[in-house]
Amino acid sequence: MNDQRIPVTLDAVRHAAKTLSGVARMTALEGSRHLSSLVGAPVHFKCENLQRTGSFKLRGAYTRIAGLSAEERAAGVVAASAGNHAQGVALAASLLGVRATVFMPEGAPLPKIAATRDYGAQVRSYGQVVDETLRAAQEYALATGAVFIHPFDHPDVVAGQGTVGLEILEQCPQVRTILVGIGGGGLAAGVAVAVKGLRPDVKVIGVQAAGAAAYPPSLAAGRPVALESVATMADGMKVGRPGDIPFRIVAELVDEVVTVSEDALSSALLLCLERAKLVVEPAGASPVAALLSRPEAFEGPVVAVLSGGNVDPLLMQSILRHGMAAAGRYLSLRLRLSDRPGALALLLRVLSEVDANVLDIGHVRTDPRLGLAEAEVKLHLETKGPEHCDLVARTLGEAGYTVIR
Incomplete structure (x- = not known):
């Protein structure tokens, strides 16, 4: 070391x-x-x-600002962040009695922006990614004399x-x-x-x-x-x-x-x-x-x-x-069935018997791809995992439905 x-x-x-x-x-x-x-x-x-x-960001932000001289603290600090460093700098500056300006990407989550403001910092939006926002904050530091608090490179x-x-x-x-x-x-x-x-x-x-x-x-x-x-x-x-x-x-x-x-x-x-x-x-x-x-x-x-x-x-x-x-807890599929009264109710009964929970269903009866007496159903199901997904698809196939996953 x-x-x-x-x-x-x-x-x-x-x-x-x-x-x-x-x-x-x-x-x-x-x-x-x-x-x-x-x-x-x-x-x-x-x-x-x-x-x-x-987040962990308070640790680095406070350590950095606490090490500033009285003259540097009087000039204020500026930072750039997608959210966590922003909040860390805002709170650290507030605890140490230092004025803080924070640049955040334009797509930063609203709760992170609101929290940064609540901790006492002035928030400015700029750029799509942190690298662009960093450059804006550094330019602000050069123009105003504020001390730039880098999120990681110090x-x-x-x-x-x-x-x-x-x-x-x-x-x-x-x-x-x-x-x-x-x-x-x-x-x-x-x-x-x-x-x-x-x-x-x-x-x-x-x-x-x-x-x-x-x-x-x-x-x-x-x-x-x-x-x-x-x-x-x-x-x-x-x-x-x-x-x-x-x-x-x-x-x-x-x-x-x-x-x-x-x-x-x-x-x-x-x-x-x-x-x-x-x-x-x-x-x-x-x-x-x-x-x-x-x-x-x-x-x-x-x-x-x-x-x-x-x-x-x-x-x-x-x-x-x-x-x-990703964990196999959802299953989306399409299937064809006869366009006759009770066909949809029968399908839902099959799904109930196999313990699949229907989250969303779409029923299409008019489409040039369908036969004269056909309908298509789009299903979004909640399942118990990959094995259950396979069981649902297999059961539907055995019941005579054409399943398209």
Whole structure:
């Protein structure tokens, strides 16, 4: 850890922990019996979704602003964020008596915008992705003299996020693997500095959404590489280029960076809600998605960092539907039946007997593709899983219906 290539030290993380005393909570470490059975070893959740402001971001933001001089504080601070860093900066600035302006992407969830304002910051909307918003905030800093608080690319921010790693080692000293989501890389870098400084035997695994995975090509190239575009439901991971400081740390200390699909993210969010009774946003659920995708790949005990829980209710509704479909809990199909009185009632009776719940039904009787005495029914069903989906389709076929899935 004395390597000059590492721009953040263990001592810096320890100093950040003292700075954050009485400000950031030591969040709970909760066991997951379901994931433990899948992995074959204990799995725990580090619940940063229950942190003040709903994510780990307060740690880095407060550490950075607390380190400013009186003159810098008087000039105010400016930040850019899709939501979690925005709230962290807003609260940290408010606690420290500093004026804050926060730039947020135009598509940022409304609850995150409202919460940022409620914490006392002035909010400005700009850009479609965080990288564009970052540039706008940096230009504002140059024009006004406000201090730019980067969401991940600053040693103080990384050190603050690293306090999560210190807490994990205290709460679960037997840990063998820590899974942590990566956007710009501040959290993963900070956790790696803390953990590798004290327990180099513990593996730190970064997790990225496949549609916003800038780290794998960057690590292959040996330098931060910008993606041409990012597309993921995990707005906390919509970062097209790794930060310079986090990248150096991740390249040196993080054991592996893996990617997860959108289906895996939505399934992970659903699992957190159903099994653990925890509201987690997609970026925060990425470590759980990695466990679901490759349960045999990680040595236990495992700690999965649930980095945030700030999710737009409308997005949550959409993601839950997606997650239930990915888990085989929804079945959509079309089928042909005779266009005669009682035919639809008979179909519904068959579905009832096989215990399939009809969520939506469409009945088409006039279509050039249909025969003279035919009708088509479009069904959206709630089922009990993939095996039940197959049973429903098979039962309908055996009852004489032409099923189109």
